[in-house]
Amino acid sequence: MDTLPERVWRLTLAYDGTAYAGWQVQPGRATVQGLLNDKLAKLFGAPIRTQATSRTDAGVHALDQQVSAELPAIPPIPPGDALRALGKFLPDDIRVLAIDEAPLDFHARHAAAGKAYTYLIYRGLLRSPFLGRYAWPVAHPLDPAAMRRAAADLLGEHDFTPFSVNPRSDEPRDPVKTLHRCEVQELDRLLMITVVGNAFLYRMVRRLVGYLVAVGLGKLSPEGTPALFAANARTATFETALAQGLFLDRVFFSPEPLSTYRRTTLPFLDLR
Amino acid sequence: MDTLPERVWRLTLAYDGTAYAGWQVQPGRATVQGLLNDKLAKLFGAPIRTQATSRTDAGVHALDQQVSAELPAIPPIPPGDALRALGKFLPDDIRVLAIDEAPLDFHARHAAAGKAYTYLIYRGLLRSPFLGRYAWPVAHPLDPAAMRRAAADLLGEHDFTPFSVNPRSDEPRDPVKTLHRCEVQELDRLLMITVVGNAFLYRMVRRLVGYLVAVGLGKLSPEGTPALFAANARTATFETALAQGLFLDRVFFSPEPLSTYRRTTLPFLDLR
Numbered sequence: 001m002d003t004l005p006e007r008v009w010r011l012t013l014a015y016d017g018t019a020y021a022g023w024q025v026q027p028g029r030a031t032v033q034g035l036l037n038d039k040l041a042k043l044f045g046a047p048i049r050t051q052a053t054s055r056t057d058a059g060v061h062a063l064d065q066q067v068s069a070e071l072p073a074i075p076p077i078p079p080g081d082a083l084r085a086l087g088k089f090l091p092d093d094i095r096v097l098a099i100d101e102a103p104l105d106f107h108a109r110h111a112a113a114g115k116a117y118t119y120l121i122y123r124g125l126l127r128s129p130f131l132g133r134y135a136w137p138v139a140h141p142l143d144p145a146a147m148r149r150a151a152a153d154l155l156g157e158h159d160f161t162p163f164s165v166n167p168r169s170d171e172p173r174d175p176v177k178t179l180h181r182c183e184v185q186e187l188d189r190l191l192m193i194t195v196v197g198n199a200f201l202y203r204m205v206r207r208l209v210g211y212l213v214a215v216g217l218g219k220l221s222p223e224g225t226p227a228l229f230a231a232n233a234r235t236a237t238f239e240t241a242l243a244q245g246l247f248l249d250r251v252f253f254s255p256e257p258l259s260t261y262r263r264t265t266l267p268f269l270d271l272r
Numbered sequence: 273m274d275t276l277p278e279r280v281w282r283l284t285l286a287y288d289g290t291a292y293a294g295w296q297v298q299p300g301r302a303t304v305q306g307l308l309n310d311k312l313a314k315l316f317g318a319p320i321r322t323q324a325t326s327r328t329d330a331g332v333h334a335l336d337q338q339v340s341a342e343l344p345a346i347p348p349i350p351p352g353d354a355l356r357a358l359g360k361f362l363p364d365d366i367r368v369l370a371i372d373e374a375p376l377d378f379h380a381r382h383a384a385a386g387k388a389y390t391y392l393i394y395r396g397l398l399r400s401p402f403l404g405r406y407a408w409p410v411a412h413p414l415d416p417a418a419m420r421r422a423a424a425d426l427l428g429e430h431d432f433t434p435f436s437v438n439p440r441s442d443e444p445r446d447p448v449k450t451l452h453r454c455e456v457q458e459l460d461r462l463l464m465i466t467v468v469g470n471a472f473l474y475r476m477v478r479r480l481v482g483y484l485v486a487v488g489l490g491k492l493s494p495e496g497t498p499a500l501f502a503a504n505a506r507t508a509t510f511e512t513a514l515a516q517g518l519f520l521d522r523v524f525f526s527p528e529p530l531s532t533y534r535r536t537t538l539p540f541l542d543l544r
Contacts, residue, residue, distance in 0.1 A: 016401045093401045129288045130540035268402035
C-alpha cells in the first residue's frame, strides 16, 4: 500500500520531443522523464519519483506538461533554486517553466480535469525544410469545411474505441470519454487542430487527426462520424497522424476551461 | 579567361542551415553547396559548377537562395525531372523549390539587384525548447521603439564599415552599400527584423541586428547611428547576432521591390 510522500512539488515542463523516446522512463533510451529523474536525483542526492499528466509518445512535444515529484521532507534547496539548477542541467530541448509546492496527495495524472492537444499539418506539395519536426506534411489539398463538419459530430460523450489502438498493457481504461472541443484553424500553410477532452485513449488524438485528414482529403464522408461510433470497432479506413505534429497544449486542473479553451498562436511560439 | 557555359539553370533553394557549415563547399565538412554539387554530379554524370547569390554562414537559413548551375549542352534530363530527383536525393532540411532555364550569362550573385534578410529574436526569461535553431534568445526586455528610431538612420547609402567584420580574404568589396528597408516587427514573443539592401558586407546583417539589440536593451543610444557612420571604424560596443536567427529571405533580380518588400508571416512558415 502506498503511503503519502513527505513533500510534493508540481513541475511545469515544455519540451521538443524530437530527440526522445517519449515521456516515460525506458531502460537504455533517452526519455524526458529519464533525464528529469536523473537531474532531480543529483539535486536531492536520492532517487525522486515523478508522474506526468500525459505520457507523451516518442516525437510528441509538450507546452505544458504537468509533473508531480515526490520529495524528501526537507528538500535541500528551495523551488526557485531548483528551477535555475534544472535550467542549467537539462538540455535546451527540455525546459522547466515553473516549480510549485503542491498538496501531499497531488498526483499529476489523477488530478487533471482535462487536457488540450494541438496538432499541426503542413499543407504543400513540397515539404518544408523548417517544420519537419513540428508538422505532418500533407501534399494533397484538404477541405477544412468538411473537416469541421466531421469534427462537430465528435464532440460530447462517446465510446471512442473507433479512434483508439490497442492500449498499453499496463493501462486498461474506460473507453468512454468526453470531447469538449475540436477546432480546425488555418494559418498560412498550416492547419491547426486543437482538441480538448476530459481524458484520451492511447493514441486517440493522432487517430482523431488521421480521421479528420481522411475526411479533408475526400477519402471519407464528413457525415460518417455517427456511423463510426455506432459500429464501435477499430477501423483501418484512415491513418494515424504522425507523432511529430502533436503538442500537449494545456493541462486543466478544473473543468471550467474545457469548454472554452482556444489556441490563438502557433504552439511553438507560445510558452506558458 | 572564363568562357560561357553551354547551358545554365537557375535553382531556387530553401534550407535549414543548422546542420551545415554554411553554403560554400569546404573539404571534409557538410555544406549545402557540397551536397547539392554531389547530387547534381550524380544526375549529370559530370561535375557541375554552382554559384549562389548569398554565401550563407554556418547555421544561417534560406527561404529563397538563388543558384546558377553550369550544365552540359544537352542535359540528360529535363528540369522537372531533375527537381523531383533532387527532392529524393537531398536530405529533408534542403529543398529545391524550382528549377528554371536561364540565359548563358546568368550568374546568381552578379545578377542580383538586392536581397532581403529576416532575423528572429526570441524574447523571454526562459529559452524556448522549440525555437533554438531559428531565433536568438534575449532574456532582458527590448524597446522596439528605440530600435526603430536607430534603424531609421541606417537607411540610405553609407559606408557600412562600422557594421562589418574583417571580410573573407577572397572577397574584397566596396564598403558603400544602400540599405533600402530596416523593419522591426513584433509577433508574440518574437521580434522580427527585416533588412533589404542592394548588397551586404560580410556579417553585416548580424552586425546591424546586434547593434539594434544593444539599442533595444538601452546599452546604446537610439540617436547614435550618425556618429557611428561618421567615425567610420569597426567597433566592439555591440555584439554580433547569432547565426541561428538569420534567414536569407528573398533575392531580387530587379531593383523595384527593394523599397517596398515587406515580410508578413514568420519566415519558417513561408515557402516561396
